[in-house]
Amino acid sequence: MSTTGAAVSRREELLGIAARLFATQGYTNTTVRHIADAAGILSGSLYHHFDSKESMVDEILREFQNELFGQYEAILASTDDARAKLEAAVRVSFEAIDQHPFEVAIFQNDADYLGGVERFGYLAERNQQSREVWVTLLREGIASGALRPDLDVDLTYRFIRDTVWVAVKWYRPGGKLTHTAVADQYLTILLDGIAHA
Amino acid sequence: MSTTGAAVSRREELLGIAARLFATQGYTNTTVRHIADAAGILSGSLYHHFDSKESMVDEILREFQNELFGQYEAILASTDDARAKLEAAVRVSFEAIDQHPFEVAIFQNDADYLGGVERFGYLAERNQQSREVWVTLLREGIASGALRPDLDVDLTYRFIRDTVWVAVKWYRPGGKLTHTAVADQYLTILLDGIAHA
DNA sequence: GTCTATAGCCCGATAGAC
């Protein structure tokens, strides 16, 4: 099986193993020996594929964030009405939890720690970008009359952000509850609260 | 100044320093040397006051949880109507974030890890107890007609739990926003969503 | 691409002096 075959490359396979361990045990709690053990090799052999443990989590987070923010930008640029855009952003987020649960969990649990390391400065930028996406959607919603005019935009932004992403702690891909069903239920609670009466 | 004087005991002082570091840097990322440095002593000296690092976090979490669940039980036992009880539980939770932000943060960030250690088995019990508190309040609310009858109780429980506790990530005691103001705003969003129309 | 072997450092915890 060549490296360009149907199977993912060894590099990606190792990144997948690392992502699972980082997500379930935390970045600092996961040692390179844990990763190597799970891959069936010795820890030193990992350094044939990656510079460092930091490089591994860097690659994992960067790819995921690029994909996610591409989706947010597409929603912002669409011609849907304000409420549809807000709903779409919520649905895209739950979809991300479904399809990339490890990456979301790592970001939720370890972004604070990693943000203190220089090479991960982009995490703070992404955080700010995320705030702009949601605040823009909320302001559009208020301006269009779809959302209550007395909303505290900043508090509501944090409410939505936290509510959506924290679901990664209990949502299990492939379980009885689909990510679209979760999004439906969350939107019902959320919008009957913030939608104009 | 004796150990029974107005000032807190050295033991409590050290626990406070440890709680702050555990909360802001994570339990495993915080070393006994960090704690000792912050206290102005050497790491070995900590073991005059505590058996181990585990004992420190154990004492921190146990005290806090005993206090918090005492408050929940009082609310459950009260004669207020269902909606008032639900509101009271939310307010008590935000008050806990205000008055014990480190303890809440440690529980939120490190309970999963600590739960795997035998002596912290009570954390899982508290988790189950918390679920029972909220589910009871939600069922009472539905039965009394205060809440929408079509609510998914389990999903709504997770929604409330996550929404309330995750605020510890951004709420700052002593800041412009008081914990009662945050509770007001959260209850407005939450109840206009789940209260019967 | 993996293994053998190890460097250099930090970890939690201990024993005994003061």
Add this chain to the structure above:
DNA sequence: GTCTATCGGGCTATAGAC
């Protein structure tokens, strides 16, 4: 109650054989 000194071990990362 704190310090001095240290043990045994786990950590990330490296060098070179195969």
